[in-house]
Amino acid sequence: MKTARNVLIVLAIAAAVALIPAGGFAAGLLLWVLGIAFWGIFAWFGARMYREHRMSLLALGDRMRALLYVSIGVAVLTVSATRRLWDTPAGVLAWFVLIGGASYGVFAVWQYSRRY
Incomplete structure (x- = not known):
C-alpha cells in the first residue's frame, strides 16, 4: 500500500x-x-x-597543509566546471585527471597525518 x-x-x-x-x-x-x-x-x-580540527591542520606543517588546500580548491573548481569539461573528450580526460590528482593529494595528506 x-x-x-x-x-x-x-x-x-x-x-x-x-x-x-x-x-x-x-x-x-x-x-x-x-x-x-x-x-x-x-x-x-x-x-x-x-x-x-584546526589544531590537527596546523600540526601538519606548511607543505602538507598547502597540498591539502590546493587539492580541495582543484576539486571544487573541477566540480564547478563539470558541465563545460564534459562537452569534449579532452575535457572528460582533464576532468578525471584533475579529480584524480586532487583525490591523491587529499589521500597523501591523510597518510602523512597518520604517521607518528
Whole structure:
C-alpha cells in the first residue's frame, strides 16, 4: 500500500510538470534551489570540520597543509566546471585527471597525518 502511494505521488508530480504551464520552469527552479541547499550544507560541513580540527591542520606543517588546500580548491573548481569539461573528450580526460590528482593529494595528506 505504501509503495502504491509513493508511485501515485511520483506520477502526480510528473503530470504536474508535464501538463501545467511553466511546470518545467518550476521543476528547474526547484532543482536549482535543492542544489544550492546541498552545496550550502556541504560548505557548512567543511567549515565545521575545519573548526573542530584546526589544531590537527596546523600540526601538519606548511607543505602538507598547502597540498591539502590546493587539492580541495582543484576539486571544487573541477566540480564547478563539470558541465563545460564534459562537452569534449579532452575535457572528460582533464576532468578525471584533475579529480584524480586532487583525490591523491587529499589521500597523501591523510597518510602523512597518520604517521607518528
